Amino acid sequence: xDPSVMQNPELASIxxxxxxxxxxxxxxxxxxxxxxxKCITSTPGSKFSSSETACLSNCARRYLDMSMIIMKRFQxxx
Amino acid sequence: MDFSSPSSGSxxxxxxxxxxxxxxxxxxxxxxxxxxxxxLRTKCFDKCITKPGSSLSGGESSCxxxxxxxxxxxxxxxxxxxFSATQx
Numbered sequence: 128x129d130p131s132v133m134q135n136p137e138l139a140s141i142x143x144x145x146x147x148x149x150x151x152x153x154x155x156x157x158x159x160x161x162x163x164x165k166c167i168t169s170t171p172g173s174k175f176s177s178s179e180t181a182c183l184s185n186c187a188r189r190y191l192d193m194s195m196i197i198m199k200r201f202q203x204x205x
Numbered sequence: 206m207d208f209s210s211p212s213s214g215s216x217x218x219x220x221x222x223x224x225x226x227x228x229x230x231x232x233x234x235x236x237x238x239x240x241x242x243x244x245l246r247t248k249c250f251d252k253c254i255t256k257p258g259s260s261l262s263g264g265e266s267s268c269x270x271x272x273x274x275x276x277x278x279x280x281x282x283x284x285x286x287x288f289s290a291t292q293x
Contacts, residue, residue: 131236135220135222136220136221136238137222138225140221141225141226141229142229145230145233146238147206147228149233149235150252152237154287155245155280155283155287156240156241156280159244159276159279159280159283160244160248160284162279162283163248163276163279166279167252167275167279170252170253170268170273171252171253171268171271171272171275171276172275172276173271173274175275175278175279176276180212183279183282183283184282184285184286186211186283186288187216187282187283187287187290188286188290191290191291
């Protein structure tokens with residue numbers, strides 16, 4: 128392969144796009160795992176209760192809230 | 206892996222972005238699927254096989270099915286929640 132391939136902007140764009148997608152997938156994966164543990168405390172049923180659904184949804188949002196707080200506070204520590 | 210496109214007469218290989226993109230996406234999808242499977246195994250083993258017996262009971266089997274369905278559903282709920290949160 129021609130070494131100038133590495134400077135190829137199309138290649139860089141493809142890789143960057145997949146990188147973004149992979150980061151989103153990782154976030155969803157980690158959050159689902161953590162929120163499952165927090166919210167689904169009993170044996171899985173044939174559907175979620177409304178409190179389980181709400182818990183899962185809240186869990187993701189609160190994680191984002193927390194993330195912001197940590198970022199801001201950390202910046203203040205510098 | 207060959208990302209070259211057929212080039213008539215030329216002996217050099219040309220980089221083919223589409224072939225590369227497809228190959229890359231396929232491999233990423235495969236890796237992601239394997240990771241997801243491993244998570245399913247872990248979660249459902251924890252929830253459903255609490256006292257391992259000499260074989261899987263009917264209860265344990267149906268628990269595993271439900272667990273898989275619920276975990277997939279949970280993934281959707283989290284995705285949607287994250288996606289709508291970042292819209293505001």
